[in-house]
Amino acid sequence: MSESENEPTPGTSRTEAAMRELRLRAERRQRVTSSLPPGTPATVQQLVQELQVHQIELEMQYEELLTAQAEMESSRNQYADLYEFAPVGYCTLTPQGEIEQLNLRASQLLGVPRQHAVGRRLAVYVAPHFRAELATYLEALTQLTQPPPVFVQLLTAPHAPQQVRLEGTLAAGPTPAGPPSLRLALIDVTEQHQARLALERSEQRFRILFERNQDGMLLLRDNHFLDCNEAALRLLGLRTKEDLLGRHAAAFSPEKQPNGQFSMLQANAYWDETLRRGFCRFEWCRLRSTGEEFWEDILLTTILDPKSDTPLVLATWRDITQEKQAAIRIRENEDRLRMALSASETGVWTIDYATDQVYWDLRSQTIFGRPFDPRPTPFQVVRDAIHPADLACVTEALQRSAREQAPFDLEHRIVWPDGTVRHVSAVGKIVQSTPGQPGRFVGLMRDITQRREAEEELNYKTQLLEHILVHLPVILSRLAADGTCLEVVGHGLRRLHVQDNELVGRSVFEVFPSLTEPTRRLLAGEQVAFLDVAALGGQTLYYQNYGFFDAQRQQAVLFAIDVTEAEQGRVQLQAEKEFTQSLLNNTVDCVVALDTDLRITAWNARMVALAGVPEAAALGRFFAEAHPSLGLIPEVVARVRQALAGEASALLNWTGPSGTLTLDLNFVPLRHQEAVTGVLVVGRDVTERNHMLAEATRLKLRQQQEVLSAILTTQEEERRRISESLHNGVGQLLYATRLTLDTLPPSEQLRTCQQLLSDAIRSTRAISFELTPSILEDFGLELALRELVKRIPPQALTIDLNLSGLEAALPRPLETTVYRSVQELLNNVIKHAQAREVFVQVAREDGMLHVSVEDDGVGVEDTSEAGPGNGIGLAGIRTRVGLLGGTFTLQSRPGRGTSITLTFPVTG
Secondary structure, eight states: OOOTTTTOOOOOHHHHHHHHHHHHHHHHHHOOOOOSSSOOHHHHHHHHHHHHHHHHHHHHHHHOOOOOOEEEHHHHHHHHHHHHHOOSSHHHHHHTTTTEOOOOHHHHHHHHHHHHHHSBBGGGGHHHHHHHHHHHHHHHHHHTTOOOOOEEEEEEETTTTTEEEEEEEEEOOTTTTTEEEEEEEEEEEHHHHHHHHHHHHHHHHHHHHHHHSEEEEEEEEEEEEEOOOHHHHOOOOOOSSGGGTTSBTTTTSSHHHHHHHHHHHHHHHHHHHHHHSEEEEEEEEEOOTTTTTEEEEEEEEEOOOOOOOOOOEEEEEOHHHHHHHHHHHHHHHHHHHHHHHTTEEEEEEEEEEETTTEOOHHHHHHHTOOOOOSOOOOHHHHHHHHHHTTHOOOOOOOHHHHOOOOEEEEEEEEEESSEEEEEEEEEEEEEOTTTSSOEEEEEEEOOOOHHHHHHHHHHHHHHHHHHHHEEEEEHEEEEESSSBBEEEGGGGGGGGGGOOOTTTSHHHHHHOOOGHHHHHHTTOOOOEEEEEEETTEEEEEEEEEEEEETTTTTTTEEEEEHHHHHHHHHHHHHHHHHHHHHHHHHHEEEEEEEEEBBBEEOOHHHHHHHOOHHHHTTTBHHHHHHOOOOOOHHHHHHHHHHHHHHHHHEEEEEEETTTSEEEEEEEEEEEEEEEEEEEEEEEEEEEHHHHHHHHHHHHHHHHHHHHHHHHHHHHHHHHHHHHIIIIIIIIIHHHHHHHHHSSSSOOOHHHHHHHOOOHHHHHHHHHHHHHHHHHHHHHHHHHHHHHHHSSSTTTEEEEEEEEEEEOOOOHHHHHHHHHHHHHHHHHHHHIOOOOOOEEEEEEEEHHHTEEEEEEOOOOSOOSSSOOOOSSSSSHHHHHHHHTTOEEEEEEEEETTEEEEEEEEEOOO
């Protein structure tokens, strides 16, 4: 049968198509039977086949019936679970309102078991005043209309009424011919109902509070007035709400607030803050309708409006104009008081005798040298800060003030926590708040330390002046405007045989004719300073005079100081200075004297010749300006500073920038009464001396090199003689012995002897080669070093040899020294370094020969001693290198290897 035959033809029912499909599947599952005997007619076979197909078809129908029954049972169980345990009550009613069926939730809402509710009217469980609404709703359902849901109250719990929402529909009855059924859903809305009632009550209370509040109450949306109460209208002086509603929150406000912000922008900023935080409180300056300015305290609170997406804001206005004006007056008074206290540097302090606590401000605590602490302080802290010598008088003054109600006024000392003593002035009085109770002491304090110190300083200076006038050679004169002496006192009068004030009333022009000209200038208002010379009894006296004119008192003041000894000393000092300058100018050394500011105070003739700067031009100038090539050199400056610190030093063989002159510079501190007052720089020309020393050194070095050459030549000759003796003497004997042994019959002892002789012959040859490598004399340093490296077994040490610039022959002592040094260094590496690899480089370039031996061994800790081997050691290498004018450098770190570098000058 083809697949096209399986498709239902037009006009066939769905049932016929399903039966045909079932038959085709049965034919596919047909079981072939072999029970028919051969020769059975075809009709019989066809009949049997049809029966088998029919049997299979019946079996398949039974299987599908079982499957369908299981699916229906599962669906029914699911429906029963959803219906029974749904959170919403479901019930089925007759058109008369009787309950036919209900689920578990519905029976819980009705408050009765299901079997008791079935057959009873639903209205029985509804509150009487809701039954009419229920009947109307059920009647509307039976008339095939879909009315809106209805809310009813159940009688489940009279003390806690339960509200439900009913939603229903009309459905077919249990039998096709029977009446239809009403299906209802009972949804518990008790909480929503209670919340709605609470909201209504809250709105009612809010409206009463809003209208009757004595403060201004306003509602705003989008920062515009939506509603207000009568108090808000009274604040603004408005008659009706229409004058305010709909306007911006900044209405009836000045253009700018007192803080300088625009009212519109500031109001928008407060609105945004309210929406962000939920509330905002601030003070606002507003204008009444008459233009009068007043202040209000505003509190904005966000209110969620369920009827709109935009929130409402409740504004509470309270008139604070009087409080604001009072606060401004108080603040102005406080500012004036604070300015007065600050200007007078006065602190306020209070003693509460009830608690024995002191309340004091920042300035008071600062006066006592304490960090500011806003908390009260025990009075004992203040008592402890009073100077012990003044504590008794302060205590007595406080007690008398409390006993007699007298003002407290006292100056005393206090001691800061760091031990500093300060003077304070304290005033105050007792304030009695309640009769019979301990009062409070209110006082002011001021730090008068500077005033007391100034007074003490003035007293000291007065006493000092009196001491000077009594004991020092000073004369103090006060002259009237006409030159009459008002006061002439001082110990300086004694040398003139005049007593104090003996000249009062006399004219200064008469007493001291030599002072006529300067005195006239002094009385004319000039300040004068002059030296007066007087002759008395064959003795010359000198007086240094200073004077000024006091315009306020219209009198002149003249001080005269007897400087006779000083002038005599100056003359003597000038003579000594001239003598010293003569010595300095005739010495062969360069001499410079500097003061502590590095200004030149002495400059001899040798320095004039060296620097090309005359003495007059150099004196008083900075050393670095007068001689930059010397005064700016860092090492010179450092030693000058060292001498100013009191330590002498020297800078030997200083050549300076020119390089043509060599000086030995000595820096000596100049002292006066153990104090350093300057620096003496002495420079000696040692150019010729150094030339002579250099020539002597070169001559000595040449002699040493000649001696070394002779020593090395003699040593090499001796090595050659020993080498030839070993090779021609001992070597030939050993070789002859070997030939003799070769003629003997072979045996184990003979072979052992032959091996020992072979080793002895090789050792003899090696020693002979090491003593005098003939290849060094015959072929030069390069081949000798390569042969030396070849003779070291690779398993003993890996050597990396690098040679360059050795094509030309070197001086024989130099070649020998280099060869012996490399040989000794390699021996040391093999014996002591424990190295795996060594790098050897010998290079000649730019007139220098560089030798480097570097290994990766254990390193060398002490480089000053010779090596422990049999060679010349490191000390010997140092000596050879030094005698040839070379340098020896060793760098080593324990565990990181050793690097030795030799550098030789190559001549010729």
